[in-house]
Amino acid sequence: MAYWLLKSEPDEWSWTQQVAEGRDGAEWTGIRNFSARNHLRAMKKGEQAFFYHTGKERAIVGIVKVIAEAHPDSTDSAWSAVDVTAVRPLSTPVGLDQIKANKRLAGMTLVRLARLSVQPVTEAEWRIVCEMGGLG
DNA sequence: GCCAACGTTGGC
DNA sequence: GCCAACGTTGGC
Numbered sequence: 637m638a639y640w641l642l643k644s645e646p647d648e649w650s651w652t653q654q655v656a657e658g659r660d661g662a663e664w665t666g667i668r669n670f671s672a673r674n675h676l677r678a679m680k681k682g683e684q685a686f687f688y689h690t691g692k693e694r695a696i697v698g699i700v701k702v703i704a705e706a707h708p709d710s711t712d713s714a715w716s717a718v719d720v721t722a723v724r725p726l727s728t729p730v731g732l733d734q735i736k737a738n739k740r741l742a743g744m745t746l747v748r749l750a751r752l753s754v755q756p757v758t759e760a761e762w763r764i765v766c767e768m769g770g771l772g
Numbered sequence: 773g774c775c776a777a778c779g780t781t782g783g784c
Numbered sequence: 785g786c787c788a789a790c791g792t793t794g795g796c
Contacts, residue, residue, distance in 0.1 A: 645794090669779075690794060732795080751778060751793050 639757040640675065640685035641746060642700065642720070651687050651697045654722045661703045661721030665711045672754040676716050677706040684723060686757060686765065688746070695729035696765060698722060727770030740764055 642664060644650070654662060667673050679685070679702050687698040704719035711717075735741045741764060745755040757765075766772075 643794090671779090694795075749778085750776095750795070753793085 638678070638680070638683055639759060639762040640679060640683065641688055641696070641755040641757050642685045643688045643690050643753045643755075645691050646689045646693060647691065651689065651722070651725065654687060654698070654700060654720070655725075657721070659721055661700075661719045663710055663717045663719050665709050665717045667709070667715060667717065667754060668712075669753060672752055673716050675752075675754040675756060676718055678756075679705060679718050681705055684762075685720065686762075687722075689729075693729075694732040696726060696735075696769065697729045698725040699771075724771075726766075728768075730765050730768045734768060735765070738764065738768070 648666075649662075664676070667676055681702050681704065683702045685700050685702070686696045687700050688696050699722075700720040701723050702718055703721050706716040706718055709715040709717040732746070735744060736747055741747065741761060744757070744761050745752060749755070
């Protein structure tokens with residue numbers, strides 16, 4: 637089981653909106669970058685991803701789960717999208733500043749390739765961030 | 773609002 | 785196929 641991180645500008649698609657979609661989830665659209673698309677296509681049903689808010693917030697705020705693997709993006713069928721549903725929020729969001737301050741997370745793609753909008757997360761990184769977010 | 777980092781495009 | 789120019793993302 638792989639872990640992932642999905643980035644979103646909260647003005648465009650926020651965690652709150654994601655939660656409001658309920659169990660049926662929502663399509664993760666708008667990926668227009670080959671590297672990000674390749675990660676999207678590697679996502680398997682049931683795998684989990686961090687939901688990261690860019691912009692003013694810059695924090696991982698919740699966890700989503702893949703409920704439908706890659707299919708044509710309904711906003712541009714030349715690209716791919718997956719469907720995700722909210723699993724739960726972090727008890728306390730984990731800010732980018734905290735991630736950068738944690739030596740054990742220095743290798744995180746979020747730190748090293750800041751612009752990549754769909755990223756793999758290692759199991760170790762996943763556990764550390766969950767712990768920092770107050771999930772046990 | 774600025775700009776570094778990075779991806780993409782297009783001229784050669 | 786190289787690389788300069790350009791556009792975009794996203795942190796600061």
